[in-house]
Amino acid sequence: MSEEFDQQFILSQQQCEFLAKTFHKFDPDENGVIELEDLAKVTQEILGNEIRSSELQAIRLKGEGCATEGYITFGDFTKIMREHMSSTTRWGGLKSKLQAFVGFDSIQDQLKEKALKRGFEFNLMVVGESGLGKSTMINTLFRGTVSRQSCIQHPEPLPPTVKINSVCHVIEEKSVNLKLSITDTPGFGDQINNLKSWEPILEYVNKQFEAYLNEEVSINRKKYIPDTRIHCCMYFIPPTGHCLRPLDIEFMKKLDKHVNIVPVIAKSDTLTIEERHAFKQRIRDDITHHKIRIYPSGYETDEEDEMVANAAIDKFLPFAIIGSDQLHQVNGKKILARKTKWGVIEVENPAHCEFVNLRNMLIKSRMLDLKETTDKVHYENYRRQRLHGPRDISDALSQPDN
Amino acid sequence: MSEEFDQQFILSQQQCEFLAKTFHKFDPDENGVIELEDLAKVTQEILGNEIRSSELQAIRLKGEGCATEGYITFGDFTKIMREHMSSTTRWGGLKSKLQAFVGFDSIQDQLKEKALKRGFEFNLMVVGESGLGKSTMINTLFRGTVSRQSCIQHPEPLPPTVKINSVCHVIEEKSVNLKLSITDTPGFGDQINNLKSWEPILEYVNKQFEAYLNEEVSINRKKYIPDTRIHCCMYFIPPTGHCLRPLDIEFMKKLDKHVNIVPVIAKSDTLTIEERHAFKQRIRDDITHHKIRIYPSGYETDEEDEMVANAAIDKFLPFAIIGSDQLHQVNGKKILARKTKWGVIEVENPAHCEFVNLRNMLIKSRMLDLKETTDKVHYENYRRQRLHGPRDISDALSQPDN
Numbered sequence: 001m002s003e004e005f006d007q008q009f010i011l012s013q014q015q016c017e018f019l020a021k022t023f024h025k026f027d028p029d030e031n032g033v034i035e036l037e038d039l040a041k042v043t044q045e046i047l048g049n050e051i052r053s054s055e056l057q058a059i060r061l062k063g064e065g066c067a068t069e070g071y072i073t074f075g076d077f078t079k080i081m082r083e084h085m086s087s088t089t090r091w092g093g094l095k096s097k098l099q100a101f102v103g104f105d106s107i108q109d110q111l112k113e114k115a116l117k118r119g120f121e122f123n124l125m126v127v128g129e130s131g132l133g134k135s136t137m138i139n140t141l142f143r144g145t146v147s148r149q150s151c152i153q154h155p156e157p158l159p160p161t162v163k164i165n166s167v168c169h170v171i172e173e174k175s176v177n178l179k180l181s182i183t184d185t186p187g188f189g190d191q192i193n194n195l196k197s198w199e200p201i202l203e204y205v206n207k208q209f210e211a212y213l214n215e216e217v218s219i220n221r222k223k224y225i226p227d228t229r230i231h232c233c234m235y236f237i238p239p240t241g242h243c244l245r246p247l248d249i250e251f252m253k254k255l256d257k258h259v260n261i262v263p264v265i266a267k268s269d270t271l272t273i274e275e276r277h278a279f280k281q282r283i284r285d286d287i288t289h290h291k292i293r294i295y296p297s298g299y300e301t302d303e304e305d306e307m308v309a310n311a312a313i314d315k316f317l318p319f320a321i322i323g324s325d326q327l328h329q330v331n332g333k334k335i336l337a338r339k340t341k342w343g344v345i346e347v348e349n350p351a352h353c354e355f356v357n358l359r360n361m362l363i364k365s366r367m368l369d370l371k372e373t374t375d376k377v378h379y380e381n382y383r384r385q386r387l388h389g390p391r392d393i394s395d396a397l398s399q400p401d402n
Numbered sequence: 403m404s405e406e407f408d409q410q411f412i413l414s415q416q417q418c419e420f421l422a423k424t425f426h427k428f429d430p431d432e433n434g435v436i437e438l439e440d441l442a443k444v445t446q447e448i449l450g451n452e453i454r455s456s457e458l459q460a461i462r463l464k465g466e467g468c469a470t471e472g473y474i475t476f477g478d479f480t481k482i483m484r485e486h487m488s489s490t491t492r493w494g495g496l497k498s499k500l501q502a503f504v505g506f507d508s509i510q511d512q513l514k515e516k517a518l519k520r521g522f523e524f525n526l527m528v529v530g531e532s533g534l535g536k537s538t539m540i541n542t543l544f545r546g547t548v549s550r551q552s553c554i555q556h557p558e559p560l561p562p563t564v565k566i567n568s569v570c571h572v573i574e575e576k577s578v579n580l581k582l583s584i585t586d587t588p589g590f591g592d593q594i595n596n597l598k599s600w601e602p603i604l605e606y607v608n609k610q611f612e613a614y615l616n617e618e619v620s621i622n623r624k625k626y627i628p629d630t631r632i633h634c635c636m637y638f639i640p641p642t643g644h645c646l647r648p649l650d651i652e653f654m655k656k657l658d659k660h661v662n663i664v665p666v667i668a669k670s671d672t673l674t675i676e677e678r679h680a681f682k683q684r685i686r687d688d689i690t691h692h693k694i695r696i697y698p699s700g701y702e703t704d705e706e707d708e709m710v711a712n713a714a715i716d717k718f719l720p721f722a723i724i725g726s727d728q729l730h731q732v733n734g735k736k737i738l739a740r741k742t743k744w745g746v747i748e749v750e751n752p753a754h755c756e757f758v759n760l761r762n763m764l765i766k767s768r769m770l771d772l773k774e775t776t777d778k779v780h781y782e783n784y785r786r787q788r789l790h791g792p793r794d795i796s797d798a799l800s801q802p803d804n
Contacts, residue, residue: 010568010569011569012547012548012569012570012571014547015742063796085570085572086570086628087628088521089520089521089522089572089579089580089581090521090572090579091572093574094405095572095573095574096546096547096548096571096572096573097546097573098544098545098573098575099545099546100545101545101575102544102545102573102575102761102765103534103575103761103765103766104522104524104544104573104575104578104580104766104769105575105576105578105763106765106766106767106769107578107580107769107770108514108517108518108578108769109524110514110767110768110769110770111514111770112510112513112514112516114770114771114774115510115513116510117705118491118504119490119491119492119507120491121491122506141504142500142504143500143501143503143504144498144499144500144501145416145498146498165412166412167412167413168414168487168488169414169497169498170487170491170493170497170498171497171498171499171504171506172491172497173500173503173504173506173507174507176506176507176509176510176511177492177493177641178491178506179491211448217619218790219785219790220786221782223778226488226489227596261541282408290590297436303519325649352785359504359505361507363504363505363508364505364506364508365508365512366512367506367508367509367512368509368512368513368516369512369516372516376625380623383621384621384622387621388621
């Protein structure tokens with residue numbers, strides 16, 4: 001690919017002069033070579049502070065590949081720079097100047113408008129034993145009766161095995177249409193023997209990947225592939241106050257390579273401040289010890305601001321939450337709360353529980369990132385494993401006939 | 403796919419009741435059936451005015467598929483509705499209500515932020531004989547020296563065949579980074595015998611598709627596939643005042659299935675008002691007669707506002723343009739213009755030429771659509787043809803092993 005690109009990509013005079021000038025600074029003898037050691041410095045001088053350490057690393061590696069006795073020629077240097085430039089838009093000093101306003105920044109608005117017309121999809125899964133308030137939490141999160149309530153009228157008996165149900169809603173806010181699908185897993189952890197109760201859930205997750213993959217590789221594919229892949233799996237930990245149970249560990253370990261897992265402590269109003277603190281610490285230790293990958297801290301990011309944000313979210317994990325779909329009057333305002341004989345627990349009060357932190361992450365800051373991580377990490381993993389089957393998919397392509 | 407989706411997608415109680423209520427209106431005898439004739443009316447009542455005629459058509463077809471003696475049962479009706487709901491977010495009366503503000507509209511800002519960090523790519527190609535002002539036009543469009551000026555210092559002799567050169571620039575406006583690649587085709591139409599001078603250009607366009615396809619089907623693909631596909635091809639028609647020449651027709655007919663073609667009349671300051679008008683009309687007739695597909699009118703759209711906008715743009719096609727990278731003082735303001743002994747031709751004055759219309763379309767309103775059309779129409783066409791090779795690509799997928 002990069003060779004293909006090289007063939008057609010000529011440096012402009014301006015870019016060429018800028019590269020030569022900077023190169024010359026580090027080659028005062030005009031031998032046409034610089035020391036390999038200086039490569040990082042030269043690159044940084046050209047690309048400015050926008051460059052990331054991972055990129056500098058990659059450039060350094062390329063330099064090592066083409067250096068002769070620790071020296072790099074100008075030809076090789078421009079080749080390295082060109083290859084790098086083809087993969088990023090952070091060009092620093094190589095950027096071209098415009099003499100006046102052109103207006104291509106409106107591509108942002110074009111993007112927004114297209115996305116508005118199409119609407120967004122978000123698929124959320126909740127896993128946990130019955131009675132932990134999963135449906136209530138979903139209704140609290142989205143302020144409506146969006147949780148599982150199928151048209152089957154009679155109360156369902158507890159299923160003998162784990163079942164999987166999805167309910168789909170389109171909700172609208174400020175003319176943004178969101179197709180929200182809530183997948184519930186009644187029966188999980190409710191059996192006498194919960195051996196392999198994660199299996200039907202993993203199977204479901206993979207089935208969505210398979211459906212997406214089948215559409216993606218088909219010859220006459222849809223313009224927009226319907227996305228039923230699970231973008232986020234909220235795992236409800238019962239507020240035992242002890243530590244993670246074997247069932248919790250098994251579930252998260254089996255699923256963490258397939259879906260973004262966000263662990264929450266359900267019904268955390270049963271824990272005192274000290275209990276909650278100690279419980280969270282023990283869960284965190286368990287997660288580290290068992291190398292469970294949770295969202296967002298288990299996922300790498302190149303962006304520094306995201307790293308800072310992840311560290312801030314990380315402090316709260318697992319979110320100790322309380323759900324309620326009942327409104328109560330507190331100080332003259334109607335708020336979501338649970339009224340007890342000894343006080344009112346305000347769901348949206350950060351001093352009472354971490355529901356607001358959870359909502360901010362899920363809805364206000366990371367909804368798109370959850371979708372992208374599902375697509376770029378989990379789906380790609382699935383695809384890679386599926387295609388490493390009997391033969392390479394690229395074999396199916398004949399040679400171009402032009 | 404839709405069957406897979408059906409399995410997991412349960413209607414909520416609210417949705418189910420709404421469907422039943424509307425169905426009942428058209429089935430007063432409570433036979434549990436409605437007439438096929440009423441299907442469109444029932445659907446419209448449920449989905450509201452948001453529904454498009456193409457969608458009504460599809461629902462009608464589905465209804466015909468499952469009707470018995472002109473009647474549709476409630477079961478079949480909910481199935482049709484569910485299938486339709488899975489492919490759109492315009493749900494009308496089936497939308498779920500929220501009791502309070504949730505904040506998921508911020509997904510728009512999340513989208514914007516992600517796009518900003520990543521930057522945009524736009525690949526523009528200019529085709530036309532030398533001396534028609536292609537480089538000047540590109541520099542006028544982007545207000546800078548962004549056109550071909552490679553680091554080769556000596557003036558290039560006219561190439562003996564059509565050559566293809568690309569120059570890449572990153573330009574920035576309001577912190578939006580745009581990687582702009584300008585592909586030039588020196589030598590096109592400049593030979594004594596211009597037979598098949600479109601061939602190297604088509605080959606180049608397809609080579610970019612092939613590179614993209616190879617990356618897309620590879621097992622370990624890049625997170626973001628570098629997009630070198632040509633998003634728009636500006637074809638420069640010489641201001642002869644007659645009609646399209648055989649060379650123009652041949653080029654556009656050969657390329658119009660592979661790339662978005664925007665025809666422009668170059669150096670239109672050589673035409674009087676009447677000449678320009680008559681020339682444009684003759685070119686439009688030629689385009690219609692030879693069934694040449696030009697952007698945007700040759701591309702279907704479902705959106706009504708886009709249809710209106712296309713019709714407005716269509717009136718101006720081919721854009722009669724004048725380019726200039728020289729600033730001249732007019733009424734105390736410095737503007738892009740060409741100064742002649744008989745007056746000053748203002749490039750950005752809509753009364754003088756249609757440069758502003760061209761710029762508005764290319765940059766301010768359709769940049770993203772040009773990219774999407776390339777991806778969803780031209781690239782898909784290329785992919786479909788390539789995969790209809792020796793065997794189906796989906797054969798390469800083994801059966802899932804879960």
